[in-house]
Amino acid sequence: MDDLDRHLIDLLTLNARTSTAALGRALGLSRSTVQDRIARLERQGAIAGYTVKLGDAAPRRGVSALVMISVNAKLADRVVHALRKMPELTRLHSISGQYDLCATVATDTHDAMDAALDAIGRLAGVEKTMSSILLSTKMER
Secondary structure, three states: OOHHHHHHHHHHHHOOOOOHHHHHHHHOOOHHHHHHHHHHHHHOOOOOOOOOOOOOOOOOOOEEEEEEEEEOHHHHHHHHHHHHOOOOEEEEEEOOOOOOEEEEEEEOOHHHHHHHHHHHHHOOOEEEEEEEEOOOOOOOO
């Protein structure tokens, strides 16, 4: 990956819908060269997909939380596998520090959040959790 690839990824991160012609102008490359670079970055796994960021007017699930999870090291793979199956989880990160995992959980109601948090805590291999309800998003890229 060279500097042009990194710049291309930066531009796509800001707006994945930017046309290849506009990307080419910004990078000083032809449209077809940009398309070839994007295809190569996708094949190499540097670009794993494209997503939509919801605006304030979009319908959302009503309650979101960050859940810090400490797991038994011998059962970590099993815990991750079980968490990935939970539809309420929108993200799952391996982290350093006091906890091993950080999950983002989204539900429609507080009762559903309570049930999801209970389900996480009951998973074999989960030693402790700490959750924080998200109140607002101050910045997102």
